[in-house]
Amino acid sequence: MTTRHPPGSPGSAAVEFLRPRSLSQALAAKAELQDALPIAGGTDVMVEINFGKRRPAALLDLTGVRELRGWQRDGALLRVGSGVTYTRLEAELAGLLPGLAMAARTVGSPQIRNRGTIGGNLGAASPAGDCHPVLLAAGAAVEAGSVRGARLIPADAFFLGPKRSALADDELITAVLVPPAPGPQQFAKVGTRNAMVIAVCSFALELRPGAGVGTGIGSAGPTPLRARDAEDFLAAELAGSGLWESREPLPGAVARRFGELAAAAARPVDDVRGSAAYRRHALSVLARRALGWAWDSYRKEGHLCG
Amino acid sequence: MRVTLTVNGSQRTADDVWEGESLLFVLRERLALPGSKNACEQGECGSCTVLLDDVPVCACLVAAGQAAHRRVVTVEGLAPRGELGPVQQAFLEAGAVQCGFCTPGLIVQVHDLLRRTAGAGLPPPGDADIREALAGNLCRCTGYEKILDAVRLAASRLPVMP
Numbered sequence: 001m002t003t004r005h006p007p008g009s010p011g012s013a014a015v016e017f018l019r020p021r022s023l024s025q026a027l028a029a030k031a032e033l034q035d036a037l038p039i040a041g042g043t044d045v046m047v048e049i050n051f052g053k054r055r056p057a058a059l060l061d062l063t064g065v066r067e068l069r070g071w072q073r074d075g076a077l078l079r080v081g082s083g084v085t086y087t088r089l090e091a092e093l094a095g096l097l098p099g100l101a102m103a104a105r106t107v108g109s110p111q112i113r114n115r116g117t118i119g120g121n122l123g124a125a126s127p128a129g130d131c132h133p134v135l136l137a138a139g140a141a142v143e144a145g146s147v148r149g150a151r152l153i154p155a156d157a158f159f160l161g162p163k164r165s166a167l168a169d170d171e172l173i174t175a176v177l178v179p180p181a182p183g184p185q186q187f188a189k190v191g192t193r194n195a196m197v198i199a200v201c202s203f204a205l206e207l208r209p210g211a212g213v214g215t216g217i218g219s220a221g222p223t224p225l226r227a228r229d230a231e232d233f234l235a236a237e238l239a240g241s242g243l244w245e246s247r248e249p250l251p252g253a254v255a256r257r258f259g260e261l262a263a264a265a266a267r268p269v270d271d272v273r274g275s276a277a278y279r280r281h282a283l284s285v286l287a288r289r290a291l292g293w294a295w296d297s298y299r300k301e302g303h304l305c306g
Numbered sequence: 307m308r309v310t311l312t313v314n315g316s317q318r319t320a321d322d323v324w325e326g327e328s329l330l331f332v333l334r335e336r337l338a339l340p341g342s343k344n345a346c347e348q349g350e351c352g353s354c355t356v357l358l359d360d361v362p363v364c365a366c367l368v369a370a371g372q373a374a375h376r377r378v379v380t381v382e383g384l385a386p387r388g389e390l391g392p393v394q395q396a397f398l399e400a401g402a403v404q405c406g407f408c409t410p411g412l413i414v415q416v417h418d419l420l421r422r423t424a425g426a427g428l429p430p431p432g433d434a435d436i437r438e439a440l441a442g443n444l445c446r447c448t449g450y451e452k453i454l455d456a457v458r459l460a461a462s463r464l465p466v467m468p
């Protein structure tokens with residue numbers, strides 16, 4: 001190829017490239033230049049720029065901001081910096097947040113997972129983002145920072161529409177705050193092949209022994225969704241029948257009903273990756289299976305603990 | 307803008323870089339390193355794979371400015387000029403190269419896989435590990451079997467990696 005112009009290059013329109021070295025510099029830059037486009041792993045942003053779909057006035061590179069790159073315990077919660085990559089979620093958090101590690105493992109390819117971040121997934125706010133169902137199921141909150149201060153946005157209030165989030169123009173996503181998994185977590189995704197697929201639909205589940213369940217649905221509505229009726233139904237069944245204590249096998253009818261209620265919560269559309277009817281059906285199967293796997297590991301844990 | 311970075315061990319500078327330009331474009335068009343290939347520019351094919359601070363990434367998805375003051379290794383930097391590295395040698399012997407367009411990206415990705423496994427004193431990667439590691443490198447020609455042969459061959463000859 002002998003192209004001499006970078007694809008998408010605008011000719012004269014100047015773009016600024018900002019490289020803050022600290023979080024305070026990054027927040028100051030975002031406050032000053034509110035239409036600066038943050039770039040972390042670039043796996044969404046660069047595709048848009050390469051194809052001329054996006055012509056930001058400025059790029060705000062977050063990869064030099066050390067405060068965003070780590071994760072640590074924060075009281076009873078885990079604080080996962082927005083710049084943590086999928087490769088690290090998979091390698092370092094499989095014990096504390098198994099559902100998130102499972103979701104990370106299904107993303108793109110090794111090259112994409114080495115670069116793509118949890119904060120970028122949230123920033124893109126695609127209904128198909130693979131972190132989202134797990135963050136919903138785990139009751140996570142998104143920490144938004146600005147020069148005005150930091151605020152927490154519950155994951156189920158973060159997504160407003162396709163590619164639209166509750167983030168204000170002067171805010172950056174600094175971290176995700178999430179309790180370490182109190183019990184089994186699962187993530188399951190339907191795609192057309194094993195590698196490099198955008199989810200046709202996905203489902204995440206968290207069991208909170210003695211306390212309830214959390215769910216998240218991906219790629220089956222304008223935003224990622226919780227299946228609240230399914231959560232309430234399952235929580236009542238598990239508590240009402242003493243199943244948390246007995247760890248008996250789950251009645252098939254309960255698992256099936258859970259699947260149906262999960263599918264009923266979806267608001268899927270027909271698109272190139274699948275029809276609405278197929279998505280609903282697939283979701284009921286995913287939810288039923290995810291519950292089966294999670295309940296199996298809950299029963300095994302009980303066995304191990306004696 | 308001006309971007310200074312270390313490429314294959316030498317400090318290099320590119321001028322008049324457009325702020326939205328990719329590292330891949332800088333390498334190929336400004337630094338005369340056409341080894342990394344440009345096929346999809348959307349992270350799907352892996353033919354542009356380079357090491358950025360020792361981590362394999364798609365150069366088409368790294369903004370040039372993000373690579374400033376960092377270390378990049380391209381396929382050209384994996385063996386001394388005019389010589390073949392162990393992974394390249396294995397690809398040749400196994401017949402894993404047809405049109406060759408995917409080869410540079412695969413060489414970089416396999417180099418990283420072997421450096422982390424057999425090259426680090428661990429057992430050689432199994433077929434599932436190899437397939438997983440190469441999931442982001444597409445090849446239209448070979449059907450992948452000979453590529454797998456090449457990886458197994460290179461792994462069997464370790465330790466020879468730097």
Ligand SMILES: Cc1cc2nc3c(=O)[nH]c(=O)nc-3n(C[C@H](O)[C@H](O)[C@H](O)COP(=O)(O)OP(=O)(O)OC[C@H]3O[C@@H](n4cnc5c(N)ncnc54)[C@H](O)[C@@H]3O)c2cc1C
Nearest residue numbers: 040041042043044045107108117120121123129130173349
């Ligand atoms: C080949 C390929 C395969 C993919 N496969 C998957 C997949 O299987 N599942 C999936 O979910 N995604 C997938 N993606 C999409 C993408 O990799 C993910 O959404 C990823 O998490 C984006 O992270 P990033 O750091 O690269 O984001 P960037 O591209 O840097 O940014 C994405 C968006 O978030 C904003 N942003 C980034 N960081 C912040 C921040 N700290 N604060 C505020 N805004 C911010 C940016 O401005 C931009 O709008 C794929 C992409 C490619 C190219």
Ligand code: FES
Nearest residue numbers: 347349352354366
């Ligand atoms: S050109 Fe970069 S992945 Fe295809």
Ligand code: FES
Nearest residue numbers: 405408445446447
């Ligand atoms: S040899 Fe032609 S694409 Fe792989």
